[in-house]
Amino acid sequence: MIRTALDTLYLVAGWLAGGFLVLIFVLMMVLSAGRPLGINLPAGDDIVSWCMAAMAFLGLAHTFRAGEMIRVGLLIDTLSERARRPFEITALVVGCGFVGFFAWNAVVMTWYSWRFADMTQGVIAIPLWIPQLGFTGGLVILAIALVDELVHVVRGGEPRYEKPKPKTAEEVVEQAIQSGV
Template sequence: MIRRFLDALYLGAGILAGLFLVAIFLLMMGLSVGREFGLNIPAGDDFTAWSLVAMAFLGLAHTFKRGEMIRVGLLLERLHGRKKQIAEIVSLTVAAAFIGYFAWQAWTLAFDSWRFGDMSQGVVVVPLWIPQAGYVLGLAVLFIAVLDELVVVLQGRRPTYEQEPPATPDELVERIASGGGV
């Protein structure tokens, strides 16, 4: 039950990130094409920037859980068995601490923006907590995903972000060609 909820949470955040990517495309196309016809999207640059931040942060957890996030695994790849598990636990614990702190500070920033009524300074005035919400939500979901992986590793299972090694040379070539990890 919890596993299905968490997987849906990560997928939902990934879908939201994708929707923000589409919004960025539409805004940029609207700004570019509009320039040719003398049309302007008020605060289009602001909305594009806010969408970019939301897309980047909302996509983190989904990317992490699918094993697509860039990680420096030079040490972990060389370890096996119990030593690897301990190293994974340490790295996930440190990651959880940093991401948790980052998420808390992001929440504090957004809450203060809401509490003090901070507004954007652009052509279209928007309460700042609204664009900050994507940033906060993305970090919170990433924090949950890292804790989820920590629990998985503490239970002695292989992390879900760790892909099985390629079974054949053809599979290795296919992974590299598609931009996936090895």
């Protein structure tokens, strides 16, 4: 049940990131096509920048779990299976520490923005905590995903964030096509 809830959380965050990407596209088209037609969207650039931050951070956990996050495995890939596990666990602990610290401070910053009624600077003034929610939520969900993965690997499971190595030439070509290379 918890596994289903966590996977749903990561998927919903990925869908939200995709929704913000579509919103960025629509706003950019309205801003670009509207200028010659005399259509002006006040604070359009501000809204696009808030959507970009929300898109980037909300997509992190889904990207991590899909094995699409950039990972430098040069050292770990050369290790034996027995020596590899402690390095994987260490990397996850360090990742949990950094992302946890970043997420905690983002939550505190957003809470202070709400508590002190901070407003955005720009053409239109809205409460600052509203655009900060995408950034903060994405970091918190990524921290949850990292802890989830750490628990899974410590319990003896294989890392789910790592795609299996290709065994045939066809698999190499298929992975290259899927990655957009």
